[in-house]
Amino acid sequence: MLELSPTSYIALFILAVAGVWWWRRQSTPPCSAADTHHTEPGPASPQPTESDTSMAELAQRMVRVEAAIDALLTHNASPLAASPTQPHVRETVYRLRDNGLDTRRIAAQTRLSRGEVELLLALRNTPSA
Numbered sequence: 183m184l185e186l187s188p189t190s191y192i193a194l195f196i197l198a199v200a201g202v203w204w205w206r207r208q209s210t211p212p213c214s215a216a217d218t219h220h221t222e223p224g225p226a227s228p229q230p231t232e233s234d235t236s237m238a239e240l241a242q243r244m245v246r247v248e249a250a251i252d253a254l255l256t257h258n259a260s261p262l263a264a265s266p267t268q269p270h271v272r273e274t275v276y277r278l279r280d281n282g283l284d285t286r287r288i289a290a291q292t293r294l295s296r297g298e299v300e301l302l303l304a305l306r307n308t309p310s311a
Contacts, residue, residue, distance in 0.1 A: 185289075185296065193247045200240055207237075225292055297311045 197221075198244070271292065278288045289296045 193251055197244060197247060200244055203240075204237075253284065269274060272302055272306075275299055276306055279303055 241281045271294070274292055275288055278291060283291070285296050285299045287309070288294075292299070294302075
């Protein structure tokens with residue numbers, strides 16, 4: 183299972199709320215012709231309303247949040263995490279455990295998954311044949 187940081191969960195929540203808001207805005211029925219009839223002539227193109235400006239700002243924020251999430255996800259794919267069987271990685275995991283850290287903190291520091299840390303620790307305790 184993919185482990186995300188609390189910041190990532192907040193970003194995903196913001197994206198979900200923005201998506202629901204946009205969907206509800208899109209699903210409202212359009213105004214009738216009688217509602218749009220003006221007695222005095224207006225400009226050729228309508229001026230952007232406050233909600234249009236807010237929507238544009240929200241879209242820009244969503245792009246920035248998506249870029250931040252992508253950066254977080256690519257940051258977690260480090261060379262250290264790609265090869266947990268290397269001796270220095272195993273030794274680091276063992277040393278951190280000996281210092282009293284739990285598997286969650288060891289995984290965060292070594293950029294391994296929690297399952298990989300637990301597996302390495304379990305293999306440490308098994309007698310070799």
